[in-house]
Amino acid sequence: MTKKKNELWEWTKALLIAVALAAVIRYFLFAPIVVDGLSMMPTLKDQDRMIVNKFSYKIGEPKRFDIIVFHAPEGKDYIKRVIGLPGDTLEYKDDVLYINGKAYKEPYLDEYKKQVEDGPLTGSFTLEEKIGRKTVPKGELFVMGDNRRFSKDSRHIGTVPMSKVIGKTNVVYWPLKDAHIVTVNGQ
16 A cells, blocks of 8 residues: 555656646746737748747847747737847838848748739838837837738837847747748748
8 A cells, every 4th residue: 555655646746847847848948829810921821830939038139030929019929020129220112121221131021022013012111100219229129020011010019128028939830741940031
């Protein structure tokens, strides 16, 4: 009888440790997220399942063109691409992104740009027109969805405070046939 009690206690301890470990990993390091909508097409599809690396920004600053997950003003979590970093000036002109006066290529948009027949994929604007400031504020990010015509992003909700960023994401794990690591060029 003592041996059975001891074995039951060992299994219980193992189960409790496993549950605690899973909770710590999910809360502090990695978490699953489901892409909800078409705002990141063609890079990410509706209902793609991804892993959010919550630890990524605890050790370093976000990089331009990272895909991040953040708490949006509506109480939802959004997935968007970092376009502007603190201190940057931004402008779109004739479907070309200019950051601090320099033109940047966005290879992840090439597929959509080929499909557009009735004007630019990304309408022309300046940062000042969108947020009322000439530069991205300190501690904040300017983000956009890859599906520029159908994305609610910093052009509509303003810049995103770093405190609202959950983490970086670039691993699609489901559906299994589409599992891949997303790179800056969108593949």
